[in-house]
Amino acid sequence: MTTLKDVAKIAGVTVTTVSRVLNNRGYISHDTRSKVMSAMKTLDYQPNEVARSLIFQRSRIIGLIVPSVSHPFFGELANAIEYEASKRGYKILLANSRHDADKENSYLDMLKRNKVDGIILASRTVETKPFLNVNLPLLSFDRELSPDIPMVSADNTEGGRLVARHLIARGCKNLLYIGGSGSVRQYSNNRGNGFIEACEQARMPCTVYETEEVSFNSQQYEASIGKALDAHPKVDGIFASSDVIAAQVIRMLSIRGKRVPQDVKIVGFDDVQIASLLNPALTTVRQPVEAMAIQMLELLERKMKGAPAPAKTIMPVELIIRDST
Amino acid sequence: MTTLKDVAKIAGVTVTTVSRVLNNRGYISHDTRSKVMSAMKTLDYQPNEVARSLIFQRSRIIGLIVPSVSHPFFGELANAIEYEASKRGYKILLANSRHDADKENSYLDMLKRNKVDGIILASRTVETKPFLNVNLPLLSFDRELSPDIPMVSADNTEGGRLVARHLIARGCKNLLYIGGSGSVRQYSNNRGNGFIEACEQARMPCTVYETEEVSFNSQQYEASIGKALDAHPKVDGIFASSDVIAAQVIRMLSIRGKRVPQDVKIVGFDDVQIASLLNPALTTVRQPVEAMAIQMLELLERKMKGAPAPAKTIMPVELIIRDST
DNA sequence: TGTAGCATGACAACCCTTAAAGATGTAGCC
DNA sequence: GGCTACATCTTTAAGGGTTGTCATGCTACA
Numbered sequence: 126m127t128t129l130k131d132v133a134k135i136a137g138v139t140v141t142t143v144s145r146v147l148n149n150r151g152y153i154s155h156d157t158r159s160k161v162m163s164a165m166k167t168l169d170y171q172p173n174e175v176a177r178s179l180i181f182q183r184s185r186i187i188g189l190i191v192p193s194v195s196h197p198f199f200g201e202l203a204n205a206i207e208y209e210a211s212k213r214g215y216k217i218l219l220a221n222s223r224h225d226a227d228k229e230n231s232y233l234d235m236l237k238r239n240k241v242d243g244i245i246l247a248s249r250t251v252e253t254k255p256f257l258n259v260n261l262p263l264l265s266f267d268r269e270l271s272p273d274i275p276m277v278s279a280d281n282t283e284g285g286r287l288v289a290r291h292l293i294a295r296g297c298k299n300l301l302y303i304g305g306s307g308s309v310r311q312y313s314n315n316r317g318n319g320f321i322e323a324c325e326q327a328r329m330p331c332t333v334y335e336t337e338e339v340s341f342n343s344q345q346y347e348a349s350i351g352k353a354l355d356a357h358p359k360v361d362g363i364f365a366s367s368d369v370i371a372a373q374v375i376r377m378l379s380i381r382g383k384r385v386p387q388d389v390k391i392v393g394f395d396d397v398q399i400a401s402l403l404n405p406a407l408t409t410v411r412q413p414v415e416a417m418a419i420q421m422l423e424l425l426e427r428k429m430k431g432a433p434a435p436a437k438t439i440m441p442v443e444l445i446i447r448d449s450t
Numbered sequence: 451m452t453t454l455k456d457v458a459k460i461a462g463v464t465v466t467t468v469s470r471v472l473n474n475r476g477y478i479s480h481d482t483r484s485k486v487m488s489a490m491k492t493l494d495y496q497p498n499e500v501a502r503s504l505i506f507q508r509s510r511i512i513g514l515i516v517p518s519v520s521h522p523f524f525g526e527l528a529n530a531i532e533y534e535a536s537k538r539g540y541k542i543l544l545a546n547s548r549h550d551a552d553k554e555n556s557y558l559d560m561l562k563r564n565k566v567d568g569i570i571l572a573s574r575t576v577e578t579k580p581f582l583n584v585n586l587p588l589l590s591f592d593r594e595l596s597p598d599i600p601m602v603s604a605d606n607t608e609g610g611r612l613v614a615r616h617l618i619a620r621g622c623k624n625l626l627y628i629g630g631s632g633s634v635r636q637y638s639n640n641r642g643n644g645f646i647e648a649c650e651q652a653r654m655p656c657t658v659y660e661t662e663e664v665s666f667n668s669q670q671y672e673a674s675i676g677k678a679l680d681a682h683p684k685v686d687g688i689f690a691s692s693d694v695i696a697a698q699v700i701r702m703l704s705i706r707g708k709r710v711p712q713d714v715k716i717v718g719f720d721d722v723q724i725a726s727l728l729n730p731a732l733t734t735v736r737q738p739v740e741a742m743a744i745q746m747l748e749l750l751e752r753k754m755k756g757a758p759a760p761a762k763t764i765m766p767v768e769l770i771i772r773d774s775t
Numbered sequence: 776t777g778t779a780g781c782a783t784g785a786c787a788a789c790c791c792t793t794a795a796a797g798a799t800g801t802a803g804c805c
Numbered sequence: 806g807g808c809t810a811c812a813t814c815t816t817t818a819a820g821g822g823t824t825g826t827c828a829t830g831c832t833a834c835a
Contacts, residue, residue: 126507128791139815144793151794152812174563175509176791178500179820182451186543193529195723200525204518207546216560218511219544221532235541239499239511258494372727379729398520399724402697404704453821464784469823476824477782501821504790 127168136164147172178240187425188236188244190220190229197369197397198412202247202266205418213422215242222248233259243425246270249311262428264421267312275424275434277417278312284410284442285319288364288392291408293327295390295450297362300324300331303353303374305366313366316394316410320364332357346370351377361389362450368393368400371407375449390450405448413440452493461489472497503565512750513561513569515545515554522694522722523737527572527591530743538747540567547573558584568750571595587753589746592637600749600759602742603637609735609767610644613689613717616733618652620715620775622687625649628678628699629660630691638691641719641735645689657682671695676702686714687775693718693725696732700774715775730773738765 129140136143138157145151146161164170178184187210191199207217218241220232229250236244243262256263256270263270267278292300304317317333324331334353336346350373354360365371371393375385383389385405393400396411417440424434454465461468463482470476471486489495503509512535516524532542543566545557554573561569568587588595592603617625629642642658649656659678661671675698679685690696696718700710708714710730718725721736742765749759 130791140792141794141816142814145814148793152814154813157813171559171563173504173565173791175500175503175565176820177793179498179504179791179822180793182820184500189544194519194532195522195526195529197520197522197525197723200522201520203544204520204546207519207544208548211545216564217544219514219528219532219542220536221529223533234496238496239541369723369727372724372729376727376729376731398522398694399697399727402694402701402724402728404697404701404729406701451821454823455821465822466785466824467783470783473823477780479782482783498821501790502823504792504821505823507790 127170132164132170136161183242184240185215186241187215188218188241190246190248193221198395201414205414209418209422226250243429264425277421277438279412280439280442281313281315282319285316286323287444289320289323292362299360300362301360302333303365304335347373363391365393368395368397386450396445408447408450411443411445452495457489457495461486508567509565510540511566512540513543513566515571515573518546523720526739530739534743534747568754589750602746602763604737605764605767606638606640607644610641611648612769614645614648617687624685625656625687626685627658628690672698688716690718693720693722711775721770733772733775736768736770
């Protein structure tokens, strides 16, 4: 490994001088600068970021905890966050919590030990307690953890309302909401709340079916959806709380001989890539992934500077109408 | 931030002793050990991994370069790699190259500067040259870069053969292969080669349609697929080189009034989550993502130890038959 | 009494880089 | 000639932790 010392030896100066050339500090003669530059080039010198992290007490690394990047939504979110982070000069240390509170906690410790500059928590299992002694800039996605941890989320409530109004406008009379994980307290539950609220406002009957969506792609889950459909055969409009669930609903409907959108209309949530690939293409609520990523990094950076950040940032959603309604 | 010094002060010993307790070195009395332990607990001390990385010249961080974790296959692959890495005590620094050679090169530099212990390159743009002076343990997925860079890949050739035989066995007479990115030299091109080879062996006519799949989810790409379908209206069996492409093909067929699998049978590749969610559920070739992740980490770890590793590891694939054929 | 083994401390060097303070040299000015 | 001012580079300490050497004190055993 080439170090400053090697460069200094080749250039015939001390390491300090080389460091000053690198960081443009103090007086450096034109002659010395070019000598150092050429020495760095011949040795293909790369500064050791580990040593710099130790000195500056900051690593320019952000820890990202998600349930799993294999889930389409979190894959897209992680991608957007990494993209925005790299624009701002940060790197991403990735942690997939896999819905496991223990794993999540040990990841938090790991990130602490590795002196990340901040953490984005887009996971859903940890209780609030452990955060009380994580004295690191922290930002959460979709969950209110504590007043001093800024939360960024899409406007799930409004999304739910948009869906209800849209299905009603399309002539649906028997609505069903299929939710993903009712027990966990998180902001995305509001998509169901908004839906129900708008239904009530329109005096439209609406059934709620909440499931325990522990693993995202299980046979069990499809069976559970099937049960919900069989229990409510007259349903003609369905709001699934994610596009993945919507895909499963479409399949289950198809197996039961129901046509989408003629017999049953269906709306998803997230607008991940598969939404437009489904057959029929899925009407869904788009979460502004890129904008949320920008906002998250902006707020986390503020926190890292010690500046105040709003406790709650709700980003606008958009109804994307395709062929399933 | 609490350091060893603070712990030593509380425990009434020197930093040397604390370090010894931490690393189980030399003689430590039961008494001292428990004193140090409790001091660490009260201060919630976490060793500074940055400082340790500097000393040991290893960070236990692995750099992972993928085109994008938002692509279903690479999301699942990244998830499996991170899972296997964390089991072995490694962390993952994530880089999405976005099919951009410049970005990929700058990520490589970044990973070098940050002293990662090794790099897994699952991206597809860089030429071989830059690797010649990356003297870091390197492992590539799906691409042969140089003899001393181990490659891990699924058996794409065999996958292609399996698909051809399956479609023929299902009675297809007019086969079409829709490929993703013919121009880039990578191992996954073999899925097309295997397909064509098996078709020729069975004396079955087979059309090849290679496209430039630059961005994965574009309207353009769908239009391009549509053109291919219109140019070959008699096609009754299609092999799409990925599940995402297959999803688009299914949609394009549906728009043209063709039924799957009655009129046209279709097979994908990868077996990502969406394959089973599509309507109809997609017959596809499963890449053994978990097994490949394990293999990649195993080989990378060997490389990191300086041990030899096979240049080429081809993992078995499996045809998953669902409703699209 | 000598020596071996155990338990700890003190000190320094090291990993690589940075930065404040110090040393040296040169030019300009009164 | 003596002084300031500035340019240029070096010395030294620091960041947090590990490790080797040496010194010290204690107990146990032959």
